[in-house]
Amino acid sequence: MEDNQRGRDHTIGRRPFLAAAGASVAGLTGLAGCLGGNGGNPAGAVADAEPLGEPVTSSGVTWDDLGDLEGELTIYSGRTADQIDLVFDALEERYDDLTIGRDYDDNNTQVNSLMQEGEATPADVFYSQDPGALEAVRAEDLVQALPADVVDAVPASYRHPDGLWTGVSGRVRSILYNEDRLDETDFDDADDLPSDIFAYAEDSRFEGIISTRPNSGTFRGFIQAMVELEGEETTRGWVRDFMDQDPQLFSGGSDQAEAINRGGDDDPIFALGNSYYGARLVNEDPTAPIRVTFTQGDAGALFSVAGVAATPTVDDPELVAEFVRHLLAIEGQEAMMEDNGEFPVIEGVDYVGDLPNPADLDSPEFDLSGFDMDLQSASRLLEEEGMEV
Numbered sequence: 001m002e003d004n005q006r007g008r009d010h011t012i013g014r015r016p017f018l019a020a021a022g023a024s025v026a027g028l029t030g031l032a033g034c035l036g037g038n039g040g041n042p043a044g045a046v047a048d049a050e051p052l053g054e055p056v057t058s059s060g061v062t063w064d065d066l067g068d069l070e071g072e073l074t075i076y077s078g079r080t081a082d083q084i085d086l087v088f089d090a091l092e093e094r095y096d097d098l099t100i101g102r103d104y105d106d107n108n109t110q111v112n113s114l115m116q117e118g119e120a121t122p123a124d125v126f127y128s129q130d131p132g133a134l135e136a137v138r139a140e141d142l143v144q145a146l147p148a149d150v151v152d153a154v155p156a157s158y159r160h161p162d163g164l165w166t167g168v169s170g171r172v173r174s175i176l177y178n179e180d181r182l183d184e185t186d187f188d189d190a191d192d193l194p195s196d197i198f199a200y201a202e203d204s205r206f207e208g209i210i211s212t213r214p215n216s217g218t219f220r221g222f223i224q225a226m227v228e229l230e231g232e233e234t235t236r237g238w239v240r241d242f243m244d245q246d247p248q249l250f251s252g253g254s255d256q257a258e259a260i261n262r263g264g265d266d267d268p269i270f271a272l273g274n275s276y277y278g279a280r281l282v283n284e285d286p287t288a289p290i291r292v293t294f295t296q297g298d299a300g301a302l303f304s305v306a307g308v309a310a311t312p313t314v315d316d317p318e319l320v321a322e323f324v325r326h327l328l329a330i331e332g333q334e335a336m337m338e339d340n341g342e343f344p345v346i347e348g349v350d351y352v353g354d355l356p357n358p359a360d361l362d363s364p365e366f367d368l369s370g371f372d373m374d375l376q377s378a379s380r381l382l383e384e385e386g387m388e389v
Helices: 031-035 081-094 107-120 131-139 148-153 179-184 217-230 232-243 253-262 275-284 317-328 330-338 375-384
Strands: 071-077 098-104 125-128 166-178 210-212 270-274 290-293 303-310
Touching: 071 081, 071 107, 071 317, 081 098, 081 317, 081 330, 107 125, 107 131, 125 131, 125 317, 131 217, 131 303, 148 317, 166 179, 166 217, 166 253, 166 275, 166 317, 166 330, 210 253, 217 232, 217 270, 217 375, 232 375, 253 270, 253 275, 253 290, 270 275, 275 290, 303 317, 317 330
Parallel strands: 071 098, 071 125, 210 270
Antiparallel strands: 125 303, 166 270, 166 290, 166 303
16 A cells, blocks of 8 residues: 545545445455446447547557547546656646546555445546556456557556556566665675575564565565465565564655665665655655665566556546556656656656666566455465564
């Protein structure tokens, strides 16, 4: 779960019957089936919405190539306003007849809301910070297929195989650290830092100076990936060893990165986190001491995605389809890179930023479309091993 704040101008209110929105996802399993759902291709389906301009392609298209966005669009977002409002604002500024209603909350709450509301949801699009939440609503038949050009433009490992959701920007798990404070540690320099995620749990040189954020959806995704790659017992051992390092546990990714960057006596020197948090601080201040390094070939360098899905019944399928195309066009991809420190998911869009190109990273081969869709499994493992905030 990312830190969340309500949008000021276009935030929409929840319906009164959502009083139980904080209930667990597991407790709501099956509810969507009672309410109905048409995750196939209903009449007027988004999948059937022909491009209003050019189709998106893996080689990249521009907003000028696409059709105009007109009408009202409602987004349930598991991402924070400060991370994606920039794209929404740019689109509203470009298209005078477009209004984007925005509901910001954490991923779990948004999933629960979609499950409770079923086909009655006012949301047109669910914008998730990770594929696990997209898989959760997909499993409950709460999404519908996206257009063929959208599906074909995104690599298969970054989307659902049937196009029921797609990644729109990439993020990589990383090690954040304060370059100016390395002389306070027992590491000679940055080249001395381990490239194995297990070392950060086992090497005593990290004791008392490392941190993480266990309530993050992408941290839980990292745990899920480790379970699938290494097995549950090995993963539990990693969590126990990491907790023996006396880590600082944060509830917000921005807060964690800012603590690393601040470099106070009580602040950690290292953090497990998404690389874009460090990239954003460097983008804002090129003299910032925060730096990013990556592990090699293990879950610690997992490449994941933030993504979108269309809800089962939308008022304007053409608008939803064209909106997703805009996210995947060059300007949408570059906005996520330049302002948010993320990575493109379209092969023809060049990476812009100070971090290594995704092609240069040694991320493990991992099919995000097969991500564990039980949002609670990693949370239970972490809780049972004493890692929670």
